[in-house]
Amino acid sequence: xxxxxxxxxxxxxxxxxxxxxxxxxxxxxxxxxxxxxxxxxxxxxxxxxxxxxxxxxxxxxxxxxxxxxxxxxxxxxxxxxxxxxxxxxxxxxxxxxxxxxxxxxxxxxxxxxxxxxxxxxxxxxxxxxxxxxxxxxxxxxxxxxxxxxxxxxxxxxxxxxxxxxxxxxxxxxxxxxxxxxxxxxxxxxxxxxxxxxxxxxxxxxxxxxxxxxxxxxxxxxxxxxxxxxxxxxxxxxxxxxxxxxxxxxxxxxxxxx
Numbered sequence: 416x417x418x419x420x421x422x423x424x425x426x427x428x429x430x431x432x433x434x435x436x437x438x439x440x441x442x443x444x445x446x447x448x449x450x451x452x453x454x455x456x457x458x459x460x461x462x463x464x465x466x467x468x469x470x471x472x473x474x475x476x477x478x479x480x481x482x483x484x485x486x487x488x489x490x491x492x493x494x495x496x497x498x499x500x501x502x503x504x505x506x507x508x509x510x511x512x513x514x515x516x517x518x519x520x521x522x523x524x525x526x527x528x529x530x531x532x533x534x535x536x537x538x539x540x541x542x543x544x545x546x547x548x549x550x551x552x553x554x555x556x557x558x559x560x561x562x563x564x565x566x567x568x569x570x571x572x573x574x575x576x577x578x579x580x581x582x583x584x585x586x587x588x589x590x591x592x593x594x595x596x597x598x599x600x601x602x603x604x605x606x607x608x609x610x611x612x613x614x615x616x617x618x619x620x621x622x623x624x625x626x627x628x629x630x631x632x633x634x635x636x637x638x639x640x641x642x643x644x645x646x647x648x649x650x651x652x653x654x655x656x657x658x659x660x661x662x663x664x665x666x667x668x669x670x671x672x
Contacts, residue, residue, distance in 0.1 A: 417473055417474075418433050418434065419433075419474070419477040419670060420502060421666040421667055422490065422663075423479070423526065423663060424447070424481040424486055425483060426447070426482055427447055428444050428447060428548070429445050430443075430444050431458075432462070432663050433462050433465075435473075440467065441462040441466045447483060447486045451490065451493070452489045455489065459497065459500075474497070476503065477502050477503070478505055478669060478670045479503070479505065480505045480526050480665075482526050487504070490502075505525055505669060507521070510525065510532065513531050513532055515528070515531075516562070523562070526662055527552060528562060529665035530661055530662055531560070532669055533664040534556045534560070534665075536665070539636050540556055541555070541558045542555075542556045542636045542638055543625050543629060544556065544638050545624070546640050546662075547621065547640070547641040548572070549572045551620055552567050553565050553628065555635070557632055565624075566624050570617065570643065571614070571643050575613065578609065588605040588606040593606075593610060594646065594650075595607065595611050598650075617647065618650070618651055621653070625637050638654065638657075639658070640657070640659060640660075640662065645659065
């Protein structure tokens with residue numbers, strides 16, 4: 416069994432997983448920022464242990480996609496103690512076979528094209544991918560597998576960070592915030608009001624964009640991915656499926672080793 420590592424390094428989180436023989440053996444989410452190298456090293460050890468006692472010896476590299484160049488060095492430094500895990504970085508050339516309607520292809524985030532690669536590999540075109548992370552990124556992939564285009568809006572973490580930056584007196588309320596229990600009731604504390612506002616904003620933006628794009632592609636599946644996809648689907652029932660491994664599946668489909 417030859418194991419491969421696939422990593423999606425975003426602005427605020429690293430999502431990576433161990434894959435072998437058609438199976439995802441273990442995955443982890445960790446936050447980026449200060450101390451990323453140490454957290455990466457511990458996270459990798461945790462994954463390899465869960466993947467099986469032979470996984471560490473049998474891993475032979477993999478592929479990564481980075482939306483955060485500043486964090487890429489920290490990840491690579493963590494992997495120095497595992498020379499067998501020389502992760503290659505996905506490049507625009509690897510994705511050149513995926514057509515897009517973007518006017519300037521160079522401006523299109525590689526992670527979005529990787530998601531399109533996953534959709535093509537899964538043969539579920541047309542599809543709408545809503546990636547709910549630091550940003551809400553919604554993309555339309557047409558019946559031929561081309562990434563037509565999409566929309567980008569602030570996600571839940573960015574909304575929270577914006578409130579913290581511009582209204583620092585709300586920090587205690589932000590720290591105490593949790594998902595609303597009753598979406599029909601007005602908030603009765605500042606924390607409840609903020610929670611109802613920001614969570615509802617994520618839901619409303621995602622619904623509106625997906626619904627609008629669906630009018631351009633009859634029968635398109637709506638696929639939710641990213642860190643906030645699960646609660647979105649569980650809370651609202653919106654979307655045809657949740658696939659938290661979508662970007663990693665795209666990387667795996669591109670990995671020619």
